[in-house]
Amino acid sequence: MVLSRLAKDTRHCPPWHHKISPTPEEWAMHKKNLMPLTLETFEKLGIKQKEPMKKHTSFKVGGPADLFARPHSIETLEKLLKMAKFHDLPLTVMGSGTNLLVRDRGIRGLVISMDKLKYPIIITPLQQEIYRIQVSAGTILAGLYRETMAQGIGGLGFAAGIPGSVGGAVMMNAGTGEGTMADVVASIDIMDTQKGVITLPRSDLRFSHRCLSFNENVPRQQRPILVGATLIMARQDKKEIKAQWQTLLEKRKKCQPVQGAGAGCFFKNPPRGKSAGELIDRAGLKGFKVGNAMVSSKHANFILNMGQATAEDIIKLKHLIEKKVNTQFGIRLENEVKIEGE
Ligand SMILES: Cc1cc2nc3c(=O)[nH]c(=O)nc-3n(C[C@H](O)[C@H](O)[C@H](O)COP(=O)(O)OP(=O)(O)OC[C@H]3O[C@@H](n4cnc5c(N)ncnc54)[C@H](O)[C@@H]3O)c2cc1C
Structure with missing residues (x-):
């Protein structure tokens, strides 16, 4: 596991700012195209108002989000982020809500759930039975396992029984005693409201216990919004991959609710x-x-x-x-x- 050697257990997970404030120059440029906070805009961008968060978390608790959206495309995501930025709305990003507890009075501002951002998974052979897997943030982790397993590509066996999206798994460095996302992630794609989608190589990422943080050269002004990740995985016997997954699932059922x-x-x-x-x-x-x-x-x-x-x-x-x-x-x-x- 070449990648796991890069994972440093710093146990430090920094909090992120909830607002992306525009610079005066950006304001001047953007003012004329600003989407107003009207019902028409909400409809165009698929925004719901006062959406109960208990519907979107595995805890099944949580008050309403003022505004809630589940973009299906990068383009809609970009528009939502610009809207939040130029209307100075607090922003919360989530995946499938399986590691999230939302308080009873809900979330102010805009909540973006990334669980619908699902583009087809791209699998490219590199060399010596090694594969590059490009996957978007909203893909369900178990779905990614199934798709790679079907092609005899292993590496996600550790993730059996971990619910949620790939984006959430990368941001949490989700894992078990058998391994974590740090073992397979080669780079991530994040959305920058100025530059669009940018790729951060593995050397910019610091994985630690249930946490992803970033090297100092990555700007800290905003909470990173992960739109996709590139994983490196290797050929493995299908039966072996399935057996590892099944064993872990059974172990879970015995000791976890x-x-x-x-x-x-x-x-x-x-x-x-x-x-x-x-x-x-x-x-x-x-x-x-x-x-x-x-x-x-x-x-x-x-x-x-x-x-x-x-x-x-x-x-x-x-x-x-x-x-x-x-x-x-x-x-x-x-x-x-x-x-x-x-
Ligand atoms: C029954 C059960 C078993 C579980 N077992 C395990 C386990 O064995 N190991 C383990 O590690 N976890 C486990 N979890 C916790 C959880 O499933 C994982 O942490 C999962 O990876 C979270 O993914 P999610 O999409 O639900 O993220 P969410 O819960 O929606 O979000 C988690 C965090 O990631 C951030 N985030 C999510 N998506 C993005 C994105 N696209 N861009 C930026 N930030 C984002 C959110 O802001 C939040 O801070 C378990 C949960 C349940 C309910």
């Missing part, structure tokens, strides 16, 4: 080989409930919405877990799940 409404592991594993789930379990919190949110009795690092939980229930439970683990073991847990909104 795969059917429950949650977002996977809530906390990152602390450094030095400790498991957050084990610490929460040892703190006696398996099955513990706040309102309708519960620590899974199967895997203590999973918080589940048992039906009508609010984001507040989940956040109260999260604080309680953090406090108990800190008091008992002197360890501060860090969120793996991203929390958005107010």
Whole structure:
């Protein structure tokens, strides 16, 4: 795994600014073409108003987004970003919402879900049974696995059972004990409101535990919007690829509440080989409930919405877990799940 050697576990995941402010020059140039915030514009760009985020997150909680869009093309995405920029709207970007907790009062400004940005996957043979895979952000990770597996190309076996989009997986450096996205990503394509789509080579990317950050030379003024990625993968026997996937899925079913409404592991594993789930379990919190949110009795690092939980229930439970683990073991847990909104 050539690529994995480049992955540095810095454990530092920087927060991103939520607004992309135009420069005075950009303003002057763009003013005459500015799309007004009218129903007509919303219709053209497929924008919904007051869209309940509980419909778009695997936790099934979350208040309304002021404005919500799911662009199907780069062109629409570009228009949406320009609209956000020139109307000074706060911007939140998401994938399939499987690692996201949205607070009960929802999200102000524009939420762009990238889960509909799906262009056909392009597979190009390079040399010695090595392949370049170009995939867009909205492609479902399991779908990418299926398509590459069908052609006898392996490398995503670690991802069995990880829901969500390729964009979300790259931004989270999603993975398991068997590997992470850092093992296969060669470059990413991000949308720059001035320059359009630009490619960032692997040397600009810093993957760490459930995090992607960027080298200093990448401008930090905006939250990166990932539109696609190029992966490098190798030929592998189809049976072997399938068997690895199946084994991991079965392992998951045994120890994780795969059917429950949650977002996977809530906390990152602390450094030095400790498991957050084990610490929460040892703190006696398996099955513990706040309102309708519960620590899974199967895997203590999973918080589940048992039906009508609010984001507040989940956040109260999260604080309680953090406090108990800190008091008992002197360890501060860090969120793996991203929390958005107010
Ligand atoms: C049952 C279950 C099991 C899970 N198991 C695992 C596991 O084993 N390993 C693991 O790592 N994760 C796991 N997860 C968590 C989650 O599935 C992964 O983190 C997934 O990769 C998130 O993808 P998403 O498209 O849903 O991203 P989202 O949840 O929508 O977003 C996650 C983050 O990425 C950002 N983001 C998403 N797309 C883009 C984009 N195109 N451009 C810029 N930023 C973007 C968002 O702003 C957000 O900060 C699990 C979740 C569930 C529900």
